[in-house]
Amino acid sequence: MSMRLMIVGLALVASFGLSRGLEAEPLRITIEEGIIEPLPIAIPDFQAETGEAGQLSRDIARVVAQDLTGTGLFREIPASAFISTVSDFGAAVQYADWKAINAQALVTGAVSVTGGNVNVKFRLYDVFSGAELGAGLQFSGTTEGWRRMAHKVADEVYSRITGEGKYFDSRVVYVSETGPKDDRKKRLAIMDYDGANVQFLTDSSSIVLAPRFSPDGNRILYTSYESGFPRIYVLDIGSVQRRVLESGEGTMSFAPRFSPSGQTVVFSLTTGGNTDIYTMDIASGQTVRLTNTPSIETAPSFSPDGNQIVFESDRSGSQQLYIMSSTGGEATRISFGAGRYGTPVWSPRGDLVAFTKQNAGRFHIGVMRLDGSEERLLTASFLDEGPTWAPNGRVIMFARETQGEGGASSLYTVDVTGRVLKPVRTPEGGSDPSWSPLQK
Amino acid sequence: MTFKFPAIVLMGALALSACTNPDRFGGQGGFGSGNPTGGAPLNGVVPGSANDPASSAYFQQAVGDRVLFQVDQSNLTPEGQATLDGQAAWLMTNMNYQAVIEGHADEQGTREYNLALGARRANAAREYLISRGVPAARLTTISYGKERPIEICSNEACYSKNRRAVTVLAGGLTS
Numbered sequence: 001m002s003m004r005l006m007i008v009g010l011a012l013v014a015s016f017g018l019s020r021g022l023e024a025e026p027l028r029i030t031i032e033e034g035i036i037e038p039l040p041i042a043i044p045d046f047q048a049e050t051g052e053a054g055q056l057s058r059d060i061a062r063v064v065a066q067d068l069t070g071t072g073l074f075r076e077i078p079a080s081a082f083i084s085t086v087s088d089f090g091a092a093v094q095y096a097d098w099k100a101i102n103a104q105a106l107v108t109g110a111v112s113v114t115g116g117n118v119n120v121k122f123r124l125y126d127v128f129s130g131a132e133l134g135a136g137l138q139f140s141g142t143t144e145g146w147r148r149m150a151h152k153v154a155d156e157v158y159s160r161i162t163g164e165g166k167y168f169d170s171r172v173v174y175v176s177e178t179g180p181k182d183d184r185k186k187r188l189a190i191m192d193y194d195g196a197n198v199q200f201l202t203d204s205s206s207i208v209l210a211p212r213f214s215p216d217g218n219r220i221l222y223t224s225y226e227s228g229f230p231r232i233y234v235l236d237i238g239s240v241q242r243r244v245l246e247s248g249e250g251t252m253s254f255a256p257r258f259s260p261s262g263q264t265v266v267f268s269l270t271t272g273g274n275t276d277i278y279t280m281d282i283a284s285g286q287t288v289r290l291t292n293t294p295s296i297e298t299a300p301s302f303s304p305d306g307n308q309i310v311f312e313s314d315r316s317g318s319q320q321l322y323i324m325s326s327t328g329g330e331a332t333r334i335s336f337g338a339g340r341y342g343t344p345v346w347s348p349r350g351d352l353v354a355f356t357k358q359n360a361g362r363f364h365i366g367v368m369r370l371d372g373s374e375e376r377l378l379t380a381s382f383l384d385e386g387p388t389w390a391p392n393g394r395v396i397m398f399a400r401e402t403q404g405e406g407g408a409s410s411l412y413t414v415d416v417t418g419r420v421l422k423p424v425r426t427p428e429g430g431s432d433p434s435w436s437p438l439q440k
Numbered sequence: 441m442t443f444k445f446p447a448i449v450l451m452g453a454l455a456l457s458a459c460t461n462p463d464r465f466g467g468q469g470g471f472g473s474g475n476p477t478g479g480a481p482l483n484g485v486v487p488g489s490a491n492d493p494a495s496s497a498y499f500q501q502a503v504g505d506r507v508l509f510q511v512d513q514s515n516l517t518p519e520g521q522a523t524l525d526g527q528a529a530w531l532m533t534n535m536n537y538q539a540v541i542e543g544h545a546d547e548q549g550t551r552e553y554n555l556a557l558g559a560r561r562a563n564a565a566r567e568y569l570i571s572r573g574v575p576a577a578r579l580t581t582i583s584y585g586k587e588r589p590i591e592i593c594s595n596e597a598c599y600s601k602n603r604r605a606v607t608v609l610a611g612g613l614t615s
Contacts, residue, residue, distance in 0.1 A: 252583060
């Protein structure tokens, strides 16, 4: 039987395959066009191999399940349906029992706690082929970091079955928001991709905007009004030390992003009311002007190879998307649909640009190819904006602001097919998310 | 010193402008509706109050501290130009004040674009004041984009008030 799942709206088929021989259909979800059913998967509580591991062995299995079902590609079979119980991680799997409840994939695991460290082992089984899918693996870390072990297990399962890159073991930096629209308090926060482990990086004494991760995940660029004027700061996450990137008296600087090397910042600088795009070498502070027009040029984002920059400009009379060399010069317009296009972000895979579109009183998050073709709008609401890519280029997080006097902003994710939209639960409101690279 | 308006007309202007929110982010202005500690001010004018034509409160309320813009526009309307004419005259009379012009946008737009748009608006107001003789060195600009709305509904009644450039005074006599 075919276990191929198809998902609406996208023809991005992973090229990497799991070679299983000719005798069996591989356990494989291919993310492409069409829609069938999420893949049924069984994830029994992991085995506790030490006395202290009881709670963690259950919690880790739950996080693995949440990660996988959260993609919309998997459906978890409830434990109440299980015929077999997994009582020994090393014992042979009773495939017939899992087949009987139509579990196509089975994840088993074991957890041990020693001192302050946790070790998590797992195996993934293709039930209908009656074989393990890939080798068993184990991960170790601190007990406080147990959720990362769960995300690593889920990443392996997701990656082996879909052929896509991993993304669960990642973080998001964003602006945490409280208060009404006319008294909004904003502070920088960092969290796991799923909204767990929120920590605040600044207080709310001044406006902070649009934090962006460095390619190594260790630093953040953001805009703050703490000097009285908008300026770009670079913050070291580990030490929470920050410094301003000076851009000159009487100017405003904002919308920064790192280059793939992490050594250069591309950003907008406003002088005399006119906003253009510049780069700055972080170490020396030396700037290079990339655009020189009376129109607004902002929201620049590097290509993954660092050779090009996608940005927005109203040089045509309305906001549209353009691509230019990372050294400036001639720019090519790529957006031509109805409405206004802003905040372009280059996919880490290099194949797509995500953007915010404003048309007929609605906002959308969308994606298009680099030549502007195959534009797809993934969301629609009163106000959606500010997309950021998951490290594997398959999921986008963005902020949605609700309408009216009680309007508030919160974070959502949507996959690149537009099929799976869901809120990210944060303790306060959220905006301006930036997704980290996969953690090491 | 000559008063621009008879006191009775001035009070009428104050009553009209009182329906506009003062910009909470706009400096030390505020409504000076009277002298809470009592006493008899000279000529009935409390220094620093909105009745005092050299006060920032007077500038904010009687001259008008803000100009409004059309959707996605930064060009000045005739009303905006008239307000700025008054601001320029006031600033040329009260030479000890500096001003920061704050540009703002409504919520219909992306964050980065609105920051740039607010900067355009602030700059349009600044350039106009300079063209009316205010020394450039006394005028700086800042944009808040859509970060600081004063009206919070999601329709044009509020948006039209949020698309603004507000001239916020700094310095001047303390009172």
